[in-house]
Amino acid sequence: MAALVLPAALLVFTLLVAPMALLARISLNHYSPTELMVEAFTAENYIRAVADPYYQQVLATTLGVAFLCTVLTVLLGFPAAYWLARMESNRKSIATILTLLPLLVGNVVRSAGWMALLGNEGGINAALRALHLTSGPLQLLYTPGAVIVGITAVVLPYMVLTLAAVIESIPRQAEEAAANLGATASTVFRRVVLPLSLPGVAAGSVLVFILCMNAYATPLLLGGPQFKMMAPAVYDQFVRGNNWPFGAALAFILLVATLVLTVIGSMALSRRYRG
Amino acid sequence: MSTLVLDRLRKRYDRTTAVERVDLTAKQGELVALLGPSGCGKTTTLRMVAGFIAPTDGRVLIGDRDVTQVPVHLRNTGMVFQAYALFQHMTVAQNVAFGLEMRRVERAEREKRVAEALRLVRLDHLADRMPRQLSGGQQQRVALARALVVNPAVFLLDEPLSNLDAKLRAEVRMEIRALQQRLGLTTLIVTHDQEEALTMADRLVVMERGRVRQIGTPEELYENPADVFVASFVGNCNLVAGTLERPGSFRTQSGTLLPCTSEAPAANDGLVLALRPERVTVTPGEGAPGDIRAQVTAVTYLGAQTEYHLDLNGTTLRASRSTPLHDDPLRRIAPGEKLTLSWDAASARLLPAETETGDET
Amino acid sequence: MTISRRTLLSGSAALLTAAATGAPKNAVAQAGGQVVIGTWGGDYGELLRQLIDQQFTAQSKIEVLQDIGNNSPRKSKLLAERQNRRGSMDVSCLSDSDTYQMMQQNVLDKLATDRIPRLGTVIEALRKDYAVPHIYSAMVILYNPSKVTTPPTSYADLWDAKWRGRVGLSDILYNYNTAVAALAGGGSMSDFGPANKRLMDWRSLDVKIYPSNEALATGLKSEEVWLAPMWLARGYMWKKAGIPLNHVVPKEGAVPVVYEAAVPRNARNKDNAWRYLNAMLEPQAQIGFAERMGYVPTVRDAQLPAELAREISLTEAQQATLKTPDHAYLLQHTASILDFWNKDFKG
Numbered sequence A: 001m002a003a004l005v006l007p008a009a010l011l012v013f014t015l016l017v018a019p020m021a022l023l024a025r026i027s028l029n030h031y032s033p034t035e036l037m038v039e040a041f042t043a044e045n046y047i048r049a050v051a052d053p054y055y056q057q058v059l060a061t062t063l064g065v066a067f068l069c070t071v072l073t074v075l076l077g078f079p080a081a082y083w084l085a086r087m088e089s090n091r092k093s094i095a096t097i098l099t100l101l102p103l104l105v106g107n108v109v110r111s112a113g114w115m116a117l118l119g120n121e122g123g124i125n126a127a128l129r130a131l132h133l134t135s136g137p138l139q140l141l142y143t144p145g146a147v148i149v150g151i152t153a154v155v156l157p158y159m160v161l162t163l164a165a166v167i168e169s170i171p172r173q174a175e176e177a178a179a180n181l182g183a184t185a186s187t188v189f190r191r192v193v194l195p196l197s198l199p200g201v202a203a204g205s206v207l208v209f210i211l212c213m214n215a216y217a218t219p220l221l222l223g224g225p226q227f228k229m230m231a232p233a234v235y236d237q238f239v240r241g242n243n244w245p246f247g248a249a250l251a252f253i254l255l256v257a258t259l260v261l262t263v264i265g266s267m268a269l270s271r272r273y274r275g
Numbered sequence B: 001m002s003t004l005v006l007d008r009l010r011k012r013y014d015r016t017t018a019v020e021r022v023d024l025t026a027k028q029g030e031l032v033a034l035l036g037p038s039g040c041g042k043t044t045t046l047r048m049v050a051g052f053i054a055p056t057d058g059r060v061l062i063g064d065r066d067v068t069q070v071p072v073h074l075r076n077t078g079m080v081f082q083a084y085a086l087f088q089h090m091t092v093a094q095n096v097a098f099g100l101e102m103r104r105v106e107r108a109e110r111e112k113r114v115a116e117a118l119r120l121v122r123l124d125h126l127a128d129r130m131p132r133q134l135s136g137g138q139q140q141r142v143a144l145a146r147a148l149v150v151n152p153a154v155f156l157l158d159e160p161l162s163n164l165d166a167k168l169r170a171e172v173r174m175e176i177r178a179l180q181q182r183l184g185l186t187t188l189i190v191t192h193d194q195e196e197a198l199t200m201a202d203r204l205v206v207m208e209r210g211r212v213r214q215i216g217t218p219e220e221l222y223e224n225p226a227d228v229f230v231a232s233f234v235g236n237c238n239l240v241a242g243t244l245e246r247p248g249s250f251r252t253q254s255g256t257l258l259p260c261t262s263e264a265p266a267a268n269d270g271l272v273l274a275l276r277p278e279r280v281t282v283t284p285g286e287g288a289p290g291d292i293r294a295q296v297t298a299v300t301y302l303g304a305q306t307e308y309h310l311d312l313n314g315t316t317l318r319a320s321r322s323t324p325l326h327d328d329p330l331r332r333i334a335p336g337e338k339l340t341l342s343w344d345a346a347s348a349r350l351l352p353a354e355t356e357t358g359d360e361t
Numbered sequence C: 001m002t003i004s005r006r007t008l009l010s011g012s013a014a015l016l017t018a019a020a021t022g023a024p025k026n027a028v029a030q031a032g033g034q035v036v037i038g039t040w041g042g043d044y045g046e047l048l049r050q051l052i053d054q055q056f057t058a059q060s061k062i063e064v065l066q067d068i069g070n071n072s073p074r075k076s077k078l079l080a081e082r083q084n085r086r087g088s089m090d091v092s093c094l095s096d097s098d099t100y101q102m103m104q105q106n107v108l109d110k111l112a113t114d115r116i117p118r119l120g121t122v123i124e125a126l127r128k129d130y131a132v133p134h135i136y137s138a139m140v141i142l143y144n145p146s147k148v149t150t151p152p153t154s155y156a157d158l159w160d161a162k163w164r165g166r167v168g169l170s171d172i173l174y175n176y177n178t179a180v181a182a183l184a185g186g187g188s189m190s191d192f193g194p195a196n197k198r199l200m201d202w203r204s205l206d207v208k209i210y211p212s213n214e215a216l217a218t219g220l221k222s223e224e225v226w227l228a229p230m231w232l233a234r235g236y237m238w239k240k241a242g243i244p245l246n247h248v249v250p251k252e253g254a255v256p257v258v259y260e261a262a263v264p265r266n267a268r269n270k271d272n273a274w275r276y277l278n279a280m281l282e283p284q285a286q287i288g289f290a291e292r293m294g295y296v297p298t299v300r301d302a303q304l305p306a307e308l309a310r311e312i313s314l315t316e317a318q319q320a321t322l323k324t325p326d327h328a329y330l331l332q333h334t335a336s337i338l339d340f341w342n343k344d345f346k347g
């Protein structure tokens, strides 16, 4: 038995635990401009990250964006997921593939598409000008709004598919029973479909929240240089600043913040479900 | 609680016609069973009454009101689904209270009626359980209580017993019937189990391929089936093709002459003699000349009943009777031996032969 | 916990490198017949292949293998392999500041000058004893001639209130942009002190920051911005792509960037590596890079066509005033430069 799980355990260890442990170790090292990384056991990187209003702001932005995008994906994803889940089976497989299709496009390429659309000379501004709705270009690209739209578009398929799987498991007859007992369509949704979908909302939100917290390419390309989220900040420290210890500390703070909020969030949702 | 009228109800899909034409009037407090082979349109008919399916043609009337265009939630029907369809996230009591909440019944009144309904189905002690913590039979009774508690104008059940084991099925069947009678509910129940239909229903509607074959009390259907399909679907029946030799005498295709009723329908394509196996009396021995003789091909012992498979010069018949006692010579009859048969000529009914055979998939 | 610094550093770097680049294509380079070039992919790698490798292999029978990746994983790899007896790269292509950093970390070998005869033709100002300059360009001022009728003459003109909101910067060039600010503020390549005030002035003049060089090009093309400090090579390519641009070399001297090639101490095929460095300095190859990428030859005997020379070359006088980065200073301050750029200037 132990021999059977050993390869998997080993794989998980090398792929997950070992790099994490290494990252944790690096985050306790000391940074020197000339020697780059000096072995130490210091909390200085964490203290600096937590105390610096700049990084507080970056974390706050990251949390805000992740939260907003998660809420948006739930709101946009639910109708789509419901529609998908209740589709006839032969059409459902096609629709599922169509839902997955956007994931085939990398985030960088997809962001390029958004840039072409949102830029000052982009599709939307051109259309607005052609319709004489605006005179000058509307600043759409390099705004927080662009990032939120961009990230939402990236993570939406994950939410839709997670929700659809759960909604599919709700018997249609439960909805019919509610209608038969006098519930209007909106009441059926509120009293039957929504509560029974909450586990899916929780699972989808956790997944999407984690993805949003770690978004890299989209904030970088659509948010513009002034807009900072955690993942690009970590990259900055590793690659541009050569400051591995501080970058590792930021990465760990991101990880812990994500973990804590994920656990709290799903606990709150599951309590709601039970009650 | 009202009458239910289905008026030329019809449902067409792109390629199939699920229900061709159903006319039916269920009286106040009557239990009507829709019976028929799989795919004959029973569920479709029931769902048109509930409002889940819009009919292509025809009307549904509850009481005197034409509800054909009324949405599901305003029809005031109480439906019990085959898979119960309980709300898994609500307790038993919450499930039962749902319909009352939708009708804005006051809390105190609501609680009283929920308790009453649960008492009615003998589940008052499980009010706070979640559905998943109940047995199949208990879940079924919750579904019944949930549908009944709102005093529906029409009570609808779609194969409510098919997920239960045989013993429980018989029990719940009686329970449903008792409740229905006590509350005087106009009820439409779907089943493809003829025994279920015969024991529960005031009247049966036998359907085949979207059409009504016959409507009548269990006794009418059994004793006086309108056609070969009904005769074969409701109960066991010997069906022998042939022609009328003269009034009271039927010639089978193999040439054997059999006594039959003198009431013959006008039929061009030949006739079918319908004779219930239990109406055939068997006596050991060759009998007298002129008696109907048969050779035993098989004897099937069914406990209380014994069935004899018989050959009459090429015509096969089945006879059944209560299993003979040990000292009865019939008890020792074996295949190959001879028997003498007799029946009351009036029991052998004549039906027009079917040109098109029933599709019993 | 008794992880020595050495194992920890190399182990972690190797892991990060593997994550960033995947396993190296040629973990075991055969001695004798090969040379492994750590380089960028894209145009640069492709031009190496076309302009150098083909001829090099034909003449020397040495097979050239490219280990493609961005500069940062390449640096990580060099650092990670530093302690190994034999490394996986024979030649490492990096920018001058990165190469300097690697030299500081004791990664690179001293050039075997006798093995690289063409070193003698290299422009004096670009010579180093640990790396060969391959191509270079300088940070000039690009401007849109239809909008900017009196061209700027110095970096400081980028702070003219006339150009409020019309100056564009590329975010990835933060240290060079800071150098420009330092020079404009009276500092030097060894004193970025005055840069901070200048950066904040820029900020109040609504300077536009683009996330990448390409995004800046889009801004110039749409005439959202009219002026930008940028590599001349890039400006040349953009002009060729139809963006309305002219350039001036600032009179106080332009900041150059040199793309260099160096040999790690633990290279397996050092002989081949020296030969390869020599091939990189051949006039034909140098001219090819100038034509295709707009970078200026680093050797004196590579004659560019007159037309091209006018577009991308610096005059003798301009070459003489180049503000060569003080890499030691930069390395020491890179963290604080980035911090100021991110937190104060952009934040």
Ligand SMILES: Nc1ncnc2c1ncn2[C@@H]1O[C@H](COP(=O)(O)OP(=O)(O)OP(=O)(O)O)[C@@H](O)[C@H]1O
Pocket (backbone or CB within 6 Å): B013, B014, B016, B017, B018, B019, B037, B038, B039, B040, B041, B042, B043, B044, B045, B192
């Ligand atoms: N949505 C639909 N689209 C097309 N055909 C349908 C649809 N629903 C039902 N049918 C067809 O209509 C016919 C009647 O179906 P229905 O469900 O009413 O049968 P049933 O009598 O309830 O059978 P069973 O005893 O198997 O439940 C069947 O042939 C079925 O294939």
Ligand SMILES: [Mg+2]
Pocket (backbone or CB within 6 Å): B042, B043, B044
């Ligand atoms: Mg059915």
